[in-house]
Amino acid sequence: MAVKLMKGFWPKVSRIILRNRILILLGIVAFTVFLALQWKNIRFSNTESNILPDDHPATIQYRSFTKIFGEEGNAIVLAIRDTALFTPKNFNRWNKLSKQLEAFPEIDFVVSLENLRVLVKDNDEQVFVMEPFLKKKPSSKTEIDSLKNHLFNELPFYDNLVYNPKSGTIQTIAYLDKDIMDTPVRNEFILNDLDDLVKSFEEETQMDVHVSGMPYIRTWNTKSIVDEIGIFIVAALLVTSIIFFFFFRSFRATFISMFVVIIGVMWAFGILGLLKYEMTILTALIPPLIIVIGIPNCIFLINKYQQEVNKHGNQALSLQRVISKIGNATLMTNITTASGFATFIILDSDLLREFGIVASINIVGIFILSLLIIPIIYSFMPLPKTKHLKHLNKKWMDFFVNWMERMVRDHRIAVYMTTVAILVLSIIGIYQMRITGSRIEDLPKDTHFYKDIQFFEQEFDGIMPMEIVVDTERKNGVLKPATLKRMDELGSVIHEIPELSRPISVVDLIKYSKQAFYNGIPKYYQLPTNQENTFIMDVARKSSTDGNLLKSFVDSTGQTARLTTYMQDVKIDRMEEIEKTIQQSITKLFPDDRYNVFMTGKALLFLKGTKYLVKNLLLSLALAIGLISLFMAYLFRSFRMVVISLVPNLLPLVITAGLMGYLGVPIKPSTILVFSIAFGISVDDTIHFLAKYRQELAANRWQIKKSVYAALRETGVSMFYTSIVLFFGFSVFTISSFGGTKALGALVSATLLFAMLSNLILLPSLLLSLERSIANKQVLKKPQIDILPQDEDNGKEK
16 A cells, blocks of 8 residues: 555656646745745844753752842953053043943943942041042052052952953953843944944054953854854855856756755745744854755756656656656655754754754755756756756766776775775774863954953953852851851862962952951951951941942842852863862862852853763764664665665764864864764765665666666766765855854765765675675565656566
């Protein structure tokens, strides 16, 4: 029953398509217009995607932290390292910039020299008061030098917060309103208002202002992604159209193919808008991916059409055979490609799940568009001219096909020995691979904001916040001397780690209070003794409410405190060492029965998220291999055929992994994606080849050699064409300024090139060596489902 259904299905589909051409075209136009109307719903991501699931312990702890202290990482930092700053004109202009920033509603508050407060003791009232650092606008170099000396030598509380005494760098910190952190308002402010302010200051003073902070980086990063979308689409169209024309030497075929993939791109944007998904660094890749993946569909369909026309010259019969013969195989190849992307759907990461959903839907969509548009458009056109069919008989293609056939026929032992040698070398390379990477490693290296990140790492020891939350489990427990001493010891451990900045906490406020009690003498910047504690702690409680920065150290009940440090851009393995060192100190200093202490923050979430993602992407790859194996088993009803079909596609993945080990390319989210994507695409060639091979087996009375060579000759050209298009198509991503996208493009391109050679040489060799027993079985038991309908030319039933 299944055989009859499948045998009649595709001829029926071809009749429906060709008899309802106008109606189908109108339907495509209507649906395209509908999706185009959804473009208005496309939003570019303003949030930082959390890779970890909501129930992960690290996510729960971070949510607990933000519930008490609010969103972290809302600071934008501006700094100048220039001795010219310490002149009256420039110094006052810098303070004016701080006032201008504070005037914007998007800014919550600013910490700068202009509004800096100094804690002093009022001897008359015997209380501490916060006095302004600048009591008046300085008008001479002498006054500024005095202020500089006071700041650098007498106010250790602001060391690494407002100034770096070693280099003389001055920093202003502007804290964004937390309500706009994940909204377009943040982007508009940073890209327009803040940018204009900084440029105006630089033009007036001729000094360079360095700007950074997580909101700033995220905003400019998003802008870079948006700018690259158009570049990728244009580059992908240009590269694929040039290669397509080189192969087919037909403007008509090239324009038709470009028309198909452009509609596919419109659908891709429409699906994103329809599902209301945000445009992220991954979903931004989908439109150019559709171009690169869609062109091979066009190649197979147009190549088959031209072969049929060249064979008998009957247009109607040629179009019918294109749909009925290539339709099923092309559907299968697109389903396997979509499956490679769809495996991301099972992951708990919203970023990857949305990427998988949109990519898999659009891959099926581009198949439908190719199958409908190409035959219909050709049905309205005259038959291809002789010059359009010349590419079918190119001498260099004949040479290539003859070379493949000769390798398979005469050098199979050499092929196997070479394969084993490459496999062994690749496995050795795999053992050299490392899971590493960093949070900003993939950012565009030549951008101003990346260079500023390096500046702040050098000057202030990092920009990625890491938080340590100390819950004393009792009201006002934070201000107990024992707790403050433990936090101070932990702070000393952190300060000794070179990749971390000096930590800031309530301990620094208490030390500052003692310094103020002793008339601001810097050597008294330390925790008070038991005798000093009562009076100074009372003052500290009052002072901590004076200024938004100070009151953020402890929650309203005095039970929970935060200790904030900033991490440099370090590799994941070093980040793990740092986490382990700090955790050991926490365990030693804070007994579990009295304190609940945990680490959190964006830096730590990145570490946990990367390890979680790599683990799940490996699971996704295993699932993709499993799904496609089941698919092959269903199609061919043979375990050995499943093995034969998987070997040529797994080998390229192993080779690529080995190369990554030798070249020092680490395993990280951007590179681990390569394997699922490449496997889903490379298996397409296997399906096309095996489909034709099964067809030839039935036509040639199960003569293996004859069938293999016939399949190699007919499908080899199309497989070569599509592989070259895919290679150069994915190479387009290497022009990206993002390291992850660049690595993705280069590694997928290399993997697909290996896969082409593997499918054209190793696969036929395996069939000739291992398939005889299958063929003998098939003589007695024919396959239940044929991949392709039999050629009408030989007139034989399968």
